[in-house]
Amino acid sequence: MRRMSGRRKIDSGARGMALVIVLWVLTLLSVIALEFCFSMRTELNVTQNFKEETQVYFYAQGGIHRAIAELVYKNDPAIQAQRKQVEEQKKLLPAAEGEQATSSLPEEWRTDGRPYSVPFRFGEAEVRVRSEAGRINLNRASDQLLRKVIKYFVEMGEKRDVIVDSIQDWRDKDDLHRLNGAENDYYQSLPEPYNCKNGDFDTLEELLLVRGVTPELFYGKKMKGEGGGQEEGPIVGFKDIFTVFSSIDRVDVNMASPEVLMVLLGISFDMAKRVIEVREEKEFANLAELVQRVPEITPYVQDVKGFLLFKTNMPYYTITAWGKTKEAESKRGLECVVKIDPKEENGYKILMWRDAVY
Template structure:
């Protein structure tokens, strides 16, 4: 939802104005019409760019497609040395629009309505001892925030996982998105990465 998206953008340090632009523009990117929302964008915006392209008017096929959406910069998508990027927390392969309260990263927990840092940390601490399996346990973990958050979360694991493997001390790594169906699995995405290593040269 746009509520969760704005919350996630806020959690990774994106300002409120840009949050509104990205949220509205993503809705416009996915809907079938040519009418843009208050802070959104349709073909009239994308055709005015130095390198014009069409507004898709359809669902995303990959997370990288977000880079085409108005407002999403490379820094917002990939992050930088100090802050994580949007790509670390979103997927196009999930069948659910709810957040798994048992596995969500701190930034994802902070995207929930009304969630503050202390409560997010309390949830993380709570689930170290046991998984949250039902509404009663969720209410125990969230306290007064339960009513506003319960509609956005789930207790059960999905069937889509992002796996990151990097050898210690090596720049090379692999990122894979895997979908599990019973005893079978499907690799939905495979990416080999090379971490950029800066070399410092001493002046002679």
């Protein structure tokens, strides 16, 4: 009896140990299964995100190429002659027929920065085209114009004079520095020395190398609107005002952004938006028409009227495109500067390409 009782105890202990082992094995298998499911889900999400990122990238790229095509058509003499012919025929037809004849031609894209939508099957691209004539030419701006522009960012004083003089020293051909400027002797004395270029700016980012120009001035900071502390204006920096692609030393009012109008004319953001709203109805033909249609701007244009233009044919354009899915869960921005030139093989040449815009 004692021997049987001992066997039962041994069998009971063995079965208990086996049960514990089985439970541990099941727990381990459950953890492995959960980890596998989690890994698969993570990989699925990564793959889905990669797919959407690739899609919106090419949506944006497609939007840029659509804008380039529109610009090529806009600058094509044959198409413009056809459009002019239709307009002349419209004047000879009754009103209803004239409108129908005009509507048969596609509407030209405006190059003042207004958005255009380019649809795709699973998403779209929002495209903006802006003529470089609407910005201030960094390589051609006079001392007077530079001082007026920099005054918007920096109060009167030595700091403003340092920036203005240093910009001119950077782009001139000699090694003689202005009163508050900088040449090689200054740049070579820096902890990480480099040479003064003594030539035109090739990119706007070169401004960050110029004495006195800080990242905050270049990339911009929030400006207060007319509401003071309650209302905030746009983020404005040198990168929004200047260009290195313009071939003129003045600014086309019909192509200028609100930020350029604010800085150049010294007006509020609300007044700049008012100019844009009036301009969208019909472009300004000259200074007199600008003052007539936006009377409140009169006191601000007298000092800068020599820097204003109202009609240019400059072939340089900045195209910004945002690709996004229909659910707007993924978004990607691209930007480029193109020159429309019939002499080029495809009628245009890409001068700058930025693969990520935030």
